[in-house]
Amino acid sequence: MCLDLDFWIKIEWTIRNSWNRDPTLFALVFNLVLMHRWWSKETIAVVTGGNRGIGFEICRQLADHGVTVILTSRDASVGVESIKVLQEGGLQDVACHPLDILDTSSVTQFSDWLKENYGGLDILVSF
């Protein structure tokens, strides 16, 4: 599988140029892109500070792309409210857990919970 940036730039250029000129070529290129989709519902993404700002938007976008998202927040109740917003928007593969990245015991608790419930993670988004 080819995943380098040049490859994706060429694919994007081809999509842009084939859209108006040739629908068959467009469909072919589009399917080629889908074949290179490496993530799925089994892909686990953890986002720290996912309850607001950029973190929340990243959670929304990852879930929208079909990744399972673990939204973490310092305040547990805020995390629950945040995933409710995502779920009400139709995104079901989202969960939340408290995490303060500056608190060692919080990090350990989160890590244990993650291993037990998801077996680990594939993507980490942390500012």
Ligand SMILES: NC(=O)c1ccc[n+]([C@@H]2O[C@H](COP(=O)([O-])OP(=O)(O)OC[C@H]3O[C@@H](n4cnc5c(N)ncnc54)[C@H](OP(=O)(O)O)[C@@H]3O)[C@@H](O)[C@H]2O)c1
């Ligand atoms: N917004 C921009 O235009 C911009 C541009 C470039 C770079 N950035 C950087 O991108 C990052 C996020 O920006 P933002 O605008 O989304 O900020 P934000 O709205 O202030 O959100 C920050 C998030 O980080 C969480 N957080 C803070 N300390 C934490 C800790 N110890 N453990 C876990 N979570 C913690 C906050 O949780 P609480 O809700 O509990 O406080 C909140 O969820 C920042 O580092 C910012 O400097 C932002």
